[in-house]
Amino acid sequence: MFSSTTALQRFVHRLTSRSVLTQEEQSAILDLPGTAEQVGPNRDFVPLGSRIDHSCLVVAGLVGRFGQNSEGGRQITALHIRGDMADLHSVVQQVPTSALQALTVSTLLRVPHQALRRLSARYPAVAEAFWRDCMVDTAILAQWVVNVGRRSARQRIAHLICEMATRYHGAQVGNDITFDLPITQHQLADASGLTPVHVNRTLQKLPESNIVSWSRGHVVHVAGWAELKRIADFEAEYLQAQVEPAGRLRMVEIK
Amino acid sequence: MFSSTTALQRFVHRLTSRSVLTQEEQSAILDLPGTAEQVGPNRDFVPLGSRIDHSCLVVAGLVGRFGQNSEGGRQITALHIRGDMADLHSVVQQVPTSALQALTVSTLLRVPHQALRRLSARYPAVAEAFWRDCMVDTAILAQWVVNVGRRSARQRIAHLICEMATRYHGAQVGNDITFDLPITQHQLADASGLTPVHVNRTLQKLPESNIVSWSRGHVVHVAGWAELKRIADFEAEYLQAQVEPAGRLRMVEIK
DNA sequence: CGGCGCTTTGAACCCTATCAACCCGTGTGG
DNA sequence: CCACACGGGTTGATAGGGTTCAAAGCGCCG
Numbered sequence: 001m002f003s004s005t006t007a008l009q010r011f012v013h014r015l016t017s018r019s020v021l022t023q024e025e026q027s028a029i030l031d032l033p034g035t036a037e038q039v040g041p042n043r044d045f046v047p048l049g050s051r052i053d054h055s056c057l058v059v060a061g062l063v064g065r066f067g068q069n070s071e072g073g074r075q076i077t078a079l080h081i082r083g084d085m086a087d088l089h090s091v092v093q094q095v096p097t098s099a100l101q102a103l104t105v106s107t108l109l110r111v112p113h114q115a116l117r118r119l120s121a122r123y124p125a126v127a128e129a130f131w132r133d134c135m136v137d138t139a140i141l142a143q144w145v146v147n148v149g150r151r152s153a154r155q156r157i158a159h160l161i162c163e164m165a166t167r168y169h170g171a172q173v174g175n176d177i178t179f180d181l182p183i184t185q186h187q188l189a190d191a192s193g194l195t196p197v198h199v200n201r202t203l204q205k206l207p208e209s210n211i212v213s214w215s216r217g218h219v220v221h222v223a224g225w226a227e228l229k230r231i232a233d234f235e236a237e238y239l240q241a242q243v244e245p246a247g248r249l250r251m252v253e254i255k
Numbered sequence: 256m257f258s259s260t261t262a263l264q265r266f267v268h269r270l271t272s273r274s275v276l277t278q279e280e281q282s283a284i285l286d287l288p289g290t291a292e293q294v295g296p297n298r299d300f301v302p303l304g305s306r307i308d309h310s311c312l313v314v315a316g317l318v319g320r321f322g323q324n325s326e327g328g329r330q331i332t333a334l335h336i337r338g339d340m341a342d343l344h345s346v347v348q349q350v351p352t353s354a355l356q357a358l359t360v361s362t363l364l365r366v367p368h369q370a371l372r373r374l375s376a377r378y379p380a381v382a383e384a385f386w387r388d389c390m391v392d393t394a395i396l397a398q399w400v401v402n403v404g405r406r407s408a409r410q411r412i413a414h415l416i417c418e419m420a421t422r423y424h425g426a427q428v429g430n431d432i433t434f435d436l437p438i439t440q441h442q443l444a445d446a447s448g449l450t451p452v453h454v455n456r457t458l459q460k461l462p463e464s465n466i467v468s469w470s471r472g473h474v475v476h477v478a479g480w481a482e483l484k485r486i487a488d489f490e491a492e493y494l495q496a497q498v499e500p501a502g503r504l505r506m507v508e509i510k
Numbered sequence: 511c512g513g514c515g516c517t518t519t520g521a522a523c524c525c526t527a528t529c530a531a532c533c534c535g536t537g538t539g540g
Numbered sequence: 541c542c543a544c545a546c547g548g549g550t551t552g553a554t555a556g557g558g559t560t561c562a563a564a565g566c567g568c569c570g
């Protein structure tokens with residue numbers, strides 16, 4: 001149904017939108033081995049505590065990184081969509097400090113660390129691209145802190161929608177956008193630091209000017225992107241969805 | 256007053272507590288060039304927007320990474336203490352997506368990216384150590400999301416104290432700890448997603464069992480570490496303050 | 511002594527949580 | 541084909557943690 005090659009192509013595409021990689025390096029990534037796996041919703045596929053030996057590329061579906069407090073309160077700290085290597089960082093940090101869970105039925109490609117490390121050692125520019133990609137995730141995370149720390153419920157949700165819209169559509173976001181975000185209100189609550197009940201009520205007040213509609217098929221339709229951005233207080237720069245070629249950086253000379 | 260060599264030694268020490276570096280690699284880091292600078296409190300020394308060409312090593316003082324919402328609400332997304340290379344990630348991301356500001360009088364060593372890149376290109380293991388260090392900062396950030404998203408005011412503050420105590424003292428935390436945290440209640444509020452007023456009130460209720468005292472000289476005294484940890488719901492693993500030698504990883508063979 | 515930055519206190523308010531039902535579409539089994 | 545369970549989503553009532561605004565206290569330094 002979903003080819004792992006397609007997923008790797010998406011991954012390469014993401015990397016090259018921010019980093020400079022030679023043709024050889026790109027195809028080396030495309031040749032990465034891995035075993036595909038399908039997991040059901042609400043299933044931890046990267047549990048806490050035990051050392052792991054692979055990273056997970058999201059082929060299809062939606063994946064969340066989860067934190068918890070002792071009372072069982074859950075907090076999603078990151079969302080990953082197709083083409084994301086959800087725990088690329090585990091290449092340098094083998095013991096997960098937070099768990100990865102599928103939010104919907106998802107397909108994953110488990111890529112051995114060994115292969116990723118070999119690639120990084122052989123092509124320093126790939127290591128650099130990996131590092132850089134991890135730092136974009138970090139920038140997103142920093143925005144999440146601002147989101148839950150200093151924004152109202154409606155802003156939090158609006159911001160999350162803006163982020164996901166941009167991540168799905170890259171730079172080409174028009175004023176009218178549609179994309180698939182298969183997430184329940186409960187999960188949305190866990191992502192925004194709110195209660196499911198309050199998410200529900202906030203969501204109802206959002207389409208006041210027909211800005212967003214959230215059909216239960218999980219497809220989000222944004223009718224007024226500019227307006228939504230304003231509400232959300234959203235600036236897309238940190239996502240670096242499309243860094244201009246001139247802005248790209250490469251530490252290692254191209255041979 | 257503060258030697259930049261000492262700061263670099265601290266930096267090396269931090270790196271080697273999680274990564275394996277040869278003697279040669281370590282001294283290469285110690286030889287890193289840089290220009291020292293002293294900045295006053297509340298001064299942005301890494302502003303938003305403009306491309307930068309150096310990273311900042313904190314020699315002394317306390318610095319914060321700031322996010323903002325459009326209404327001017329400020330949110331600290333990271334704290335950095337002596338020995339931290341506060342924006343090491345800027346080596347691969349030259350345009351800052353959040354600003355760095357001194358919280359107290361601080362001394363910085365501005366280290367040219369060029370030097371850091373040369374080091375990374377020459378010693379892949381150093382690049383790996385840099386990447387890993389950035390990922391520890393990311394793990395901390397993820398905890399912050401949980402903190403502001405899913406913890407009560409008292410837990411947030413307790414957690415922050417626990418984190419800083421561990422970062423200052425590493426693994427050797429006894430039940431009775433003293434350390435310097437020169438931060439105002441206002442800044443503490445910005446870090447924990449609360450208002451200064453509420454921080455004040457929460458702080459007053461903390462020493463109910465003489466657990467922490469926050470003398471105005473900014474020196475924190477924790478009398479009951481175990482109890483504070485319990486309140487804060489704090490697990491130190493994510494900080495990786497002291498990874499066992501056996502747990503360390505190195506992608507590149509030691510020559 | 512006066513000013514300044516930080517801390518402290520009070521009172522009112524409100525956003526969001528909590529608890530508890532109920533609704534509704536879907537799938538399943540008798 | 542209906543009964544039932546199940547996982548979301550929705551709604552109401554109530555409570556509370558945290559905010560807001562405003563003013564006063566306090567230590568420190570010039």
